Each structure stands twice: as structure tokens, then as C-alpha cells.
Amino acid sequence: MNDTSRTYDVVVIGAGPVGENVADRTRAAGLSTVIVESELLGGECSYWACEPSKALLRPVLARADARRVPGLRKAVEGPLDVPAVLAHRDDIVFHWHDEDQVAWLDSIDVALVRGHGRLDGPRQVVVTTPDGDTVRLSARHAVAVCTGTGAALPDIPGLAEARPWTSREITSAKAVPGRLVVVGGGVVAVEMATAWRALGSEVTMLVRGSGLLPGREPFAGELVAEGLREAGVDLRLGTAVASVARDGGPDGEVRVTLGDGDQLVADEILFAVGRAPRTEDIGLETVGLTPGDWLKVDPTFRVSAVEDGWLYAVGDVNHIVLMTHQGKYQARIAGAVIGARANGEPVDESRWGRHVATADSEAVPQVVFTDPEVATVGLTAQEAEREGRRVRVVDNDFRSVAGAVQYAEGFRGQARMVVDLDRGTVVGATFVGPGVAELLYSATVAVVSEVPVERLWHAVPAFPTVSEVWLRLLETYRG
Template identity: 85%
Template sequence: MRNGTQTQGAAVNDTSRTYDVVVIGAGPVGENVADRTSAAGLSTVIVEGELIGGECSFWACEPSKALLRPVLARADARRVPGLKKAVAGPLDVPAVLAHRDDMVNHWQDEDQVEWLNSVSVDLVRGHGRLDGPRQVVVTTPDGGTVRLGARHVVAVCTGTGAALPDLPRLDEVRPWTSREATSADAVPGRLVVVGGGVVAVEMATAWRALGAEVTMLVRGGGLLSRMEPFAGELVAEGLREAGADVRFGTAVASVAREDGPDGEVRITLADGGQLAADEILFATGRQPRTGDIGLETIGLTPGDWLKVDDTFRVSAVEDGWLYAVGDVNHRALMTHQGKYQARIAGAVIGARVNGRPVDESRWGTHVATADSEAVPQVVFTDPEVAAVGLSAREAERSGRRVKVVDNDFGSVAGAIQYAEGYRGKARMVVDLDRGTLVGVTFVGPGVGELLYSATIAVVSEVPVERLWHAVPAFPTISEVWLRLMEAYRG
């Protein structure tokens, strides 16, 4: 590398090395930070104790969508006249699981390592921990130690892990988290899903369609509580129609696995009721992977989220040498948003180290404005949910004067062509004082592909009156934009 002695992209085994930038965590976020700092001419090393490519590539986005794609394609086909009989049978479970395995390269990361080599980023495999300012000590798989010094920056990109509830002897039950749910090699006969967020509804959708009897236990009164209420309502309807048992206002008091490691799981509910299952998935939130990365050596609390400014410098660390990018900073826990942050962080690190100006203006090159104002998300359920920006509730709480405009997809010709009996709803939230959109939500089959247009409208602050002149093609689902504009004008 550019320090003159490293082999480009090779795994490093030397006991002590110095780089311009040390990145801890080689998921998509860490990879993007490293790519951008290397492209800026900074010698960069990345540290990873698991697979290069991280959670998204091997246990989250890629495998979950591989499981869900045939589920949703079949659901769509069953709504098209002439196709219903052709797709009347069950899914080919071995083929679905084999496709999932192919999509994650059978949990091998050689391609990712090859990519690191191509962008001149060195790799040290092992568990990295901070050891004072600008110092990282890595315990390698063979028990050795590598000390990495950073001339300028250490970037923490360690992401999050599943947050499990505090239940007695839960570890003995061997519960599923998102990792087990996306990598299981067989369909459980009975699956209990605890939680009502994105992971819970997506995995309930997938495993129900693959043949499991699914029961969802949701502490609150609805699904997808951070989104518009109608989104969770329509997803709950879809799950129930698919045969899932969705229960609200329900909490788990205790769990136990009877008759050995392969025995059934006995679940006692807070109201005294009981359930039995073959597996139980806890999809009850995420927590930062900061518990064992040496935060105490620089005066921070292990296990905490790392609070950052809009350029991803950790606010509590003097001299600005520590950055935290992606889920670990708790700004927006989604892969695409983490990669957005990484592109910004890599660029701003390169600018600062190389003495170039930093653009910290709103929507500037070196700030993550979209983290608070235009975060897009798709939930791959039946029906799909796609949303960007603020919900109506969030917009009102922020003090904005807003107008909420709703439209049922039943009035959209493209939706009727897409599927017989198409059910769905669209909402846009308009800031009346500025005349721009601050939030958009779509629910219905195939709406994920509408999201980028909505994201552009929110990010670009396009006046709603100008959107009247953005003509959607007929007959496509995007015609819902015209229906929303008509409703807005009254």
C-alpha cells in the first residue's frame, strides 16, 4: 500500500503496522469507508472477525430477500387471471433454500476479499479492539496479536446485533435471531415470532409461505409501529389471510426447551397462556456491537451507541480522530443508509486529511442530511410497504403545518392491471408552508419500485405544484401519483 511496505490487499500478519486509516468492521459500511479513503490516497486497513461483507451479505438483506422473492412472486402470480392454476401448488422448498445459499455464496467470502484487493485495502482477520487513541489491537484466529496504529482516523463500523429479552435461561432454548431465521436449512413445523417490526413481519411472511405454522406475538397494538398505521394494518391482514396467527398485546413471560436440544419450545405468556413451537424467533430490536471493542480505553462506555456529528466524528472524542459509521451510531439502521453514510464519511476523511475544504452545508457533500429527512425503506411482505421521509404523526410532532393526502390503489388502472383485486393505499404528507413533500408511503404489491421517485421528490424538495407536471405512464402503478395530485388539488 501507500506506506511503502505493505502488499496491496493482502491479509496482514505482521505484529505492528501503521496506516492512515484503520477501519473496524468489514460489512458494507466498513467496506465503503475503506474504499473511499483508499481512493483518496490514504493507506487503509480493515479489520473483521467474521465474514467480509458482514450482516447484510450473509445473514440479513441478501438471504432474507432470496427467501422472500419466490414467496412474493407466487403471491403476485396468483392474482393474475390465467396464472392462478399454474402456481396453485406449494413452493419448491429445496430450490428456494438452494437459491438462498447461492445468493450468499454458501457463506464464503473469497469474492469480497478479492474486491478489497482490487481497491488496495489491506485486511486483518480477527477481533479488533481500541487500545487508546488511534491504536487498535487485533486478536487473530490463531491466537496471535496484531497492533495497528492510525496516523489520522479510526472508523468504527461494527454494526448491530440482535437484542434479546431478559428471560431466565434463554440461552438454553437456543432461540432464533435474524441470523438463524435467514440461514436455517429446514422449515420448522411450528414457528413463534416475537416482535412486530420489519424482521418479524418479513420472516413470518417467508416461513409461513414455505410451510411453517406461524404465530406472531406482538407486545403492542399493531405491526410496523414506526410507519403509517395503515401499513401495519394491511400487512397484518395479509399475514392472517396467509394463515399466520397474529396476536397483539401479548408478552412472553418465560420459555423453555423440553426433552433435550431437539425438543419443543414451551412458551408461557404474561397472561398465563401457553404455546408450543419447534423454534422461536426473537425479533425484538437491535443493539450496538460496541461491548468489546475497547471503548473504555478512550473514556467511553462499552455497549453504548456512538453519538456522532453530521460528518460522523464521534462527538465525545477529542481531536476528531474517531468516526462511527452505519448502524453503530443509531441514526438510521438500514444497509443502504449505512452505505450512504460511508460514502460521506470516506469523502470527508479524505478531505480533512488532505487539507481540502469540508462542505457542511445542508445537503452538502460532507453531511448526512438524509438521515433525518429522507430515509427510504421497503418492507418485503405481502403486501409490500415502501416509505420515505416522515410519517404524518412525525411531521405533526415536528411542528410542521401539514396536509395528509391519501389514495386507494383501487382507482389506479395500472394497479388493476397488475393484479386482480389489488389492495393497497398511498399517502403523501405535504408541508403546507413550503409546498413540498416531507413523507410518502405506499402499501401494495410491487410498490417497492415506486420508492425512488418519492425519495427524489422529498430530497429535491420539489414543489407539489411542479409534480403536477410529472406525468406517469398509463397504465402503470405509478399513476397513483396523479391520483394523489388530484386529491391534493381537491
């Protein structure tokens, strides 16, 4: 076994999108930076989540849109070309190789140490390499934990032995299971039910709650549920799983016993019921923290319970917003903060300042790639009222929008704008319908910029486009 020691200004643990962006920003600030990764550079999002899942969903949604266009329906009749879809997914994830990511790190002069990194006291990280060697890394200024999350599995009898699928297995599967049970009603569950039903699986969804997509406007989950059922998904709400067993060896059937005693049999079962922080084996105990915990941070992403402010936690591990784009946003800010402090520059912690992630609480955008799509940003009506705001909720059915009629025959969907009456600004927006993801950035800009509703009246949408829904919402608001 060989031991080496190296010193850098910044050590980043985890080379997913978040860690890469922290390293990019600290390097841009002139700080020597090393990044530690035990798997593939690019992390969960690039290989087992966002990228492969959208590669699976894109042909599904494109075909759904085409089927709504008169004159085009017959051209897209028949099943999807499953081998072509899976091959495209494999291309998107570079066949689970990370040479391009390594080349990018080299291009920005960030060092890489492959292996499992663990904290070993203040500003110290020990890496065990795949060859069994040990590399000790010392940080002059900061260590950033960017290890993300993994799928959380509930404590259900027989589950571990049944080898359930998580988001990793479902996005990297090499073949279509004939019968697939999906447990959960959140984003991963509804997206993967959409994709694999279209690819040929008989899908049964088991949802403990009373609806899909909790935390969003209720109509979003209702319209997605309607779309799933129309696609042939057996959606069962208010249903709990009591136990799981796999019969007949590794390739045997999965037997699912429900809370009411009924049983289902499937080829595979996906559990998509939440995420857990990847902090259980990164040496938190050496700096006075509890392994496996979420890491609480101050507004500049320093871990609150660690003295001297050298430890940062960025992205999913801080449990603020568990989304890739928001983690990258945090990373850009955290990297700039680390650079400013290391270089003796002032830190701007004002609202919407360059060193505070204000959007984490006020303007988080998200798209759910189902049929219909769901696009949201900012507060729901319930969240705004819970905060004590005086709000007005404005709804519009897309059938009154000429651009939506042009987009697809029978375009079905709904839009909602939440207006803060005291400030006269939009604080939240939700769009549900085909292709509404492309409406989201305009809504995000409106919320972040705090544009007065009266000024939005002068932002004229082109005719005939789906974005005319903004005009319909504003017309309703003005009365």
C-alpha cells in the first residue's frame, strides 16, 4: 500500500454536477482545487437519473404530441422501436464511461483523485483508491461535500431480499419488463411509469397517498393521473405495500402483498418513495457530525455545526432543494463564496445577492416529463397562503389559447398564476399540458425579477403560440 499527501486550496468530495460546478467556480477564483469521486464523473444525474430518464421519455412524449396532430397520426401508429430507444439512452450516457468529463476537468485545471473520500478531521480528506492506496488531501481554505443522495428504501418485510429496482436500475435497464410495479407517486414514479408503459410494460402504480405529485397544485397530479390511466397504467391510490418477495431465484417473479391482503405478481418492482443523503460513510464523525444525516448549512452553504467555517455542503446533501439545476445554482454561488473568502473579498449576503441562493426559497423551477407535462415555479396557492400572503389565484384552461389549439387537437391542460396582491407581482405559476416545459423560463424570470403584473401586460406573446396563455391569465386578472 502506498500513501501520498497533497495540499490544495479546496477539496471537493463528489464529482456530480454540483461538485463539478463548485470546482469550476473555485478554480475560476484562482484557487487550486482537487475533486474526489468513487464512481463516474458526472454523478447520478448524468448516468442514472436526469439524462437517461429524459432519453427514455423524449420519444414517448414526441409520439404523444404527434398523435394529436391531424394528418400526422397515421405516421406514428404502432409501437415504439424499443431497441432504438434504449440504444439512444446508452449514447446519451456515453455507455457509462466518463472520458469526456475527465477531459473537461483537465481543461479547467482541476485535479482528480478517484476513490472513496472520507473526512479525517478539520480540512483533511483521506481517499482510498481502487488499488487500495491511500491519498491524504489537505485543504488550505475549504472542503465541500457534494455527495448527493441515493434512493431511500422503506423498512418492508422481504424488500431487501427481493432486490427491488431504484431510480438507478429503472433508468439503466437493458430490457423491458413484461410486468412492472411502481411504488410511489412523486416525480420519478410518474415519469418512469410514463416511459416504461409506452415501451411495453404492463404498469401498476401503488400510491400510499390520495393523489400524485404532492406539493404541487392539486390539478397537476389529477391531470397526470388521468393521462396515466388513459395510457393503460393501473393506478391505485391509497394503497400500501405490506411485504415483498421474489420467488424462484434472481430472475424469479416478484410477489407483492398489499395492506389489504391482496397480492400482485410482477417481473420487477420499482421503489420511488424518496431520497436519503449519501453521508453515511464520509467521516462526519471525525468533525463532530452524525453519519447519515442531512447537513444543515447557513445561507452561504457552510455547515452550521462545524467551527471555523471551512466545511461546506452543497446540493442534495443539505436537503434544501433536491434538484440538479438547483444544486448547480447553489454550487455556482458556493464556489464564488469560497473564492471570495479565500481572497479576502466581501461576501454579499443581501437578498438576491451574488453569494446567497435566494431562488432556493422563492423561485424553484421544475418540469415533470409526463403526458401531460407539468411545469412549476415559485409558490403554490396553498404555500403562499400558508406564508400569510394576500394572494389572488388566476386559472385558465388552455382550450381558450389559439396557439394551444394549433399545437395539438384536443390540447388539454390548465395554467395557474398566483399573484401577491400587496406587492402586485407573480409569486408562483403552474402549467400542465403538452410541451409546457418551454413556458417555464418566462415564468421563472417573472418571479425572480418581481415584475409588476401591470408591466407584464406589455410583454406581448406572439400569435399563435402556447405562450398566449400569459395573455389569457393577465386578461382574467385585470377583469
